[in-house]
Amino acid sequence: MKLAIASDIHGSKTCCAALLERFERSGAEKLLLLGDILYHGPRNGLCDGYDPKAVADLLNAYADRIICIKGNCDSEVDQMVLDFPIMSETALIFNGGVTALAIHGHRGMDSLPLKGVSIVFSGHTHIPDNTVRGGVIYANPGSVSIPKNGTPKGFILWENGALNWTSLEGDRYGSRDI
Numbered sequence: 001m002k003l004a005i006a007s008d009i010h011g012s013k014t015c016c017a018a019l020l021e022r023f024e025r026s027g028a029e030k031l032l033l034l035g036d037i038l039y040h041g042p043r044n045g046l047c048d049g050y051d052p053k054a055v056a057d058l059l060n061a062y063a064d065r066i067i068c069i070k071g072n073c074d075s076e077v078d079q080m081v082l083d084f085p086i087m088s089e090t091a092l093i094f095n096g097g098v099t100a101l102a103i104h105g106h107r108g109m110d111s112l113p114l115k116g117v118s119i120v121f122s123g124h125t126h127i128p129d130n131t132v133r134g135g136v137i138y139a140n141p142g143s144v145s146i147p148k149n150g151t152p153k154g155f156i157l158w159e160n161g162a163l164n165w166t167s168l169e170g171d172r173y174g175s176r177d178i
Helices: 013-026 052-060
Strands: 003-006 030-033 066-068 090-095 098-103 119-121 129-133 136-140 154-159 162-167 172-177
Touching: 003 013, 013 052, 013 154, 129 172
Parallel strands: 003 030, 030 066, 098 119, 119 136
Antiparallel strands: 003 154, 090 098, 129 136, 154 162, 162 172
């Protein structure tokens, strides 16, 4: 199964629309969202095209193709406007014989239950990560709307046994074989 993995939309209609366009063009079957969907939170300024209601409407059109994790800026009231579940803090993804743990990342990484897990997908930092620690791949797509440290607005495509970090403009800027 081909998956697109993204995080930290933070209510940007502009960036959400660009992500969904890239998702459609990629041919991915599912979109894994790693939290912080509708709101910007107290530590971030308003992002380009800030319109949480429009983001909800855009994503609801894809509800049957979205897997979503709750981020630190997501709340129970957000679930009232979204047609897919967002309140779980973790998910296990099974793809091509590989098990991945999906989290937002704001609770830290030190005590994760990693037995049998090959990949940890997390967001929160707004900085892409492509490292291996203790035999586990740690993959962070960065942020769709508010990237940090000069990184691009981007997401990850998981396909054909590889993770590919891709900007919203379509440029690949990192990869890792699984």
